[in-house]
Amino acid sequence: MKIEKILNNNVVVSRNESKQEIVVMGRGLAFQKKVGESVDTSKIEKTFVLENQGISEKLAKLLKDTSEVYLNISSKILDYAQSQLPYKLDEYLYVALTDHISFAITRHKQGIHLKNPLVWEIRKYYKPEYQVAIKAIDIIEQETGITLTEDEAAAIALHLVNSQLSGENMAAAIQITEMVNTILNIVKYHFKMELDESSINYERFLTHLRFFAIRFIRKEKLEETVDQFFYEQIKQKYSQAYACTEKIATYLDNQFHCNLTKDEEIYLTVHIHRVTNRHKLK
Template identity: 70%
Template sequence: MKITKVLNNNVVMSKDESNQEIVVMGKGLAFQKKTGDAIESSKVEKTFVLENSNVAKKLAELMKETSEIYLDLSYKILELAKSQLTYKLDNYLYVALTDHLSFAITRHKNGIDLKNPLLWEIRRYYKQEFQIALKALDMVEEDTGVRLVEDEAASIALHLVNSQLSGENMDTAIKVTELVNNILNIVRYYFKIELDEDSINY
């Protein structure tokens, strides 16, 4: 394998045997290396296959300003999600989640924790994704020492849901969640009943 682009000392772009773009990570992998140099296989720790060249470009831009620790975290979170979810995750999720984690952790260190107004709805409607996202918060704490608030789990869960929608805008997942919540509220008020959230009818 040869380097097609150096993103930082530990992350490079390359191509695999089938000419597909990949991101290769490893400590000191690109130190004093340039485009065209061979990648030392002994230093390779992780490889990300990027099916979409647009994703590769955006990831390359992101890695210029973002620590690879966030890409590593995204990789671990997505591997967990892939092992538990039945649907295929869109490749762009690597970029979206890396970017999100970077900003969320930076904000938290500056004493800013954003509230997610859809926390309860996401917890209720996307239970599996929310549980994965809670485990993701544990991973973040383990790797960075930062404990993000539960609202961030809701945001991570929404990224997983959005990825299921084949890379559509995050607004789609939010609108669907709000729509379902509004419909349930109409049913509650019209019939003056409380709904059993664990029932099949619900």
């Protein structure tokens, strides 16, 4: 195993037997070493594989000013997150989360506590990610002795949500959260009811909205597969839900200058009918 890149005295980039790029951590691993020399395997404490070679460049820049302790913490958090979440995490999280944790701890030591205005929405709409983030706060405390706030947990959860996007655009994750929140409010106001947030139908609706919002932000349109007759049937059968969908379409057009496809209108209409009708029956 040869050193391909030295990130700092304790972190190097190498390749495994499968020729995959790996980041290797260990105390003094690169001390008095040069690129091309062998890695002292007895000093290796942590190894993780990188599929995206550009990530090592970003880690190199980050670790010039940030302790690899935070990279190790991030690695532990992401190992746990990957075991709990149903989707593959973007490798950029190694960079984003390391940077976030380092900055959060620096702010904590300086007595600066930033309030996260999206805590309530994140806790409510992204429960799996939020639960992972709460565990992340525990991991950070175990490793550093510092207890970060719920506001920081919400920020970590957003990083996980954002992993389903490009990996670097936190603004998109915030936009998705706000979009989901607004659509849910439109449904509540249209039907003049509170939704049963403990119901399976609500969870299904929320999941649909999240992935819908992700596609919308990415500008990924569903292919038109529905025929006009079926579309008209849905409009008539679920007329109240469709009227609500029209309000949502108006909001999306005004806010994002983008129109729903007929398939998306049908998906939304059916989900809205299900979540509101089951609530009425109950």
